[in-house]
Amino acid sequence: MPIDEFKIINKYFNCFKKKDKYLIKGIGDDCAIVKIPKNQTLSISTDTLVEGIHFLKTISPIDLSYKALAVNLSDLAAVGAEPKWLTLSITMPSINLKWIKFFSKNLIKLIYKNKMKLIGGDTTKGPLSITISAYGLIPKGKALFRKGAKIGDLIYVTGTLGDSAAGFDLLTNKITIKNNKVYNTLVQKHLRPIARILQGKILRNIATSAIDISDGLIMDLKHILDSSRCGAELHLENFPISKKIKNNFNKKKWLKWVLYSGEDYELCFTIPEKKKICLDNLMKFCNVRYTHIGNITHLKEGYKLLEFQKSIKFNQTGFNHF
Numbered sequence: 001m002p003i004d005e006f007k008i009i010n011k012y013f014n015c016f017k018k019k020d021k022y023l024i025k026g027i028g029d030d031c032a033i034v035k036i037p038k039n040q041t042l043s044i045s046t047d048t049l050v051e052g053i054h055f056l057k058t059i060s061p062i063d064l065s066y067k068a069l070a071v072n073l074s075d076l077a078a079v080g081a082e083p084k085w086l087t088l089s090i091t092m093p094s095i096n097l098k099w100i101k102f103f104s105k106n107l108i109k110l111i112y113k114n115k116m117k118l119i120g121g122d123t124t125k126g127p128l129s130i131t132i133s134a135y136g137l138i139p140k141g142k143a144l145f146r147k148g149a150k151i152g153d154l155i156y157v158t159g160t161l162g163d164s165a166a167g168f169d170l171l172t173n174k175i176t177i178k179n180n181k182v183y184n185t186l187v188q189k190h191l192r193p194i195a196r197i198l199q200g201k202i203l204r205n206i207a208t209s210a211i212d213i214s215d216g217l218i219m220d221l222k223h224i225l226d227s228s229r230c231g232a233e234l235h236l237e238n239f240p241i242s243k244k245i246k247n248n249f250n251k252k253k254w255l256k257w258v259l260y261s262g263e264d265y266e267l268c269f270t271i272p273e274k275k276k277i278c279l280d281n282l283m284k285f286c287n288v289r290y291t292h293i294g295n296i297t298h299l300k301e302g303y304k305l306l307e308f309q310k311s312i313k314f315n316q317t318g319f320n321h322f
Helices: 005-013 061-078 097-113 163-171 180-191 197-205 217-228 251-261 273-283
Strands: 023-025 040-050 082-092 117-125 129-139 154-158 209-212 231-235 267-271 290-297 303-307
Touching: 005 097, 005 117, 040 061, 061 082, 061 097, 061 129, 061 180, 061 197, 061 209, 082 197, 097 117, 154 273, 163 180, 163 251, 197 267, 197 273, 209 217, 217 231, 217 251, 217 267, 267 273
Parallel strands: 082 117, 231 303
Antiparallel strands: 040 129, 082 129, 154 267, 154 290, 209 267, 231 290
């Protein structure tokens, strides 16, 4: 008997048996029904990944499941949310049970790791694409937004910048490198980004604004500046750039990756200067690098990129879907 979408769902994705007192109805009905806990608000993020646009045709189903979930978790991290539920929609050109097995097995492993539950979705035929909607909970009044940065605030980023873009260029043979260890590290940064969920929760009571870096630092920071109606001064010498790209590629190349190429999925956020010690005390338990890269300035001062106080002109744009 040929397998259909309902058998695929039941065999590979409907395996969440642990009870959730806030989930009224999950997989198996026309809609999932959830109850929002008292004094919590619901955050919702949806991302679609399309073959040839957001991932390469050669990507493994394991890496694809990892990235598909991670990009949504990164959005939840940016608003300070605790991941709770997700829905999954898969469009496939044909049924490949081996591919589905590996994709679903790893996705479910990641869902359990993040203490989430798959509560619904859809499957259909067409060019390969993955759409995940992730749902998170935030205490009332504690959500982070792009709007809220104030003049004098410090600008920070987590992790390092540019590694993911370098990994993508290595995967697509735009660049080459002889060091296999560096190659593998950079490629993994692209294929398996780490969503900064814990850092997002820490920032609830500290940050004045936040965003995840998906379209490039400059483009995403500009979202904060536009929403907050302010300017910024960035100091390139302070940027967290890994030795793996600094020591192996020329400055023009890694500068483009760091500033404009995106898919780092790190957090960019602002805090009042008086909260710096508080930030240091909380972040030291995370074992994740965080770096002060600049300051929020008055709107009329615009956006400035400096290196040792010298102005830098580097005309590029971040990622644009169209």
